């Protein structure tokens with residue numbers, strides 16, 4: 001007789017199988033339990049992950065709404081991936097790029113190298129969301 005106890009709570013499983021008497025069903029149950037336990041929990045989209053990075057690192061200076069200017073930093077919704085990579089990782093700008101401000105208050109975040117794609121996804125989504133509401137063309141101020 002097979003003794004089979006399966007606990008299939010998301011991150012925890014208890015499995016006791018008496019394979020001696022009923023090997024086939026025991027193994028089938030074992031595979032089932034493994035497949036269930038390994039399913040990913042709550043996948044997050046790049047936009048969701050990028051929003052969390054933005055809230056954690058950027059809103060000290062930039063506005064919580066990236067379409068607006070913040071306490072220190074300009075509006076950065078719609079920033080390209082290249083601009084974000086240069087600016088956030090190296091504190092530089094892409095060749096020929098005209099910065100919106102020149103205060104040099106921002107510092108680099110080299111630890112966010114793996115997060116640039118997510119940040120770009122979030123900032124581009126944020127720009128799209130507001131483009132129906134405001135039509136100003138975010139041109140950089142002189143100087």
Ligand code: HEC
Nearest residue numbers: 057058061072073076079087099100101102103104105106
């Ligand atoms: C300490 C304040 C501060 C923090 C924190 C900060 N920034 Fe900035 N950021 C600025 C300032 C100020 C500028 C304007 C350039 C200047 O004056 O140096 C700027 C400029 C930028 C620009 C270029 C805007 C343009 O088009 O000219 C981007 C992109 C940017 N920041 C992204 C980010 C991101 C992403 C984060 C979070 C990972 C971040 N910043 C965190 C202050 C900050």
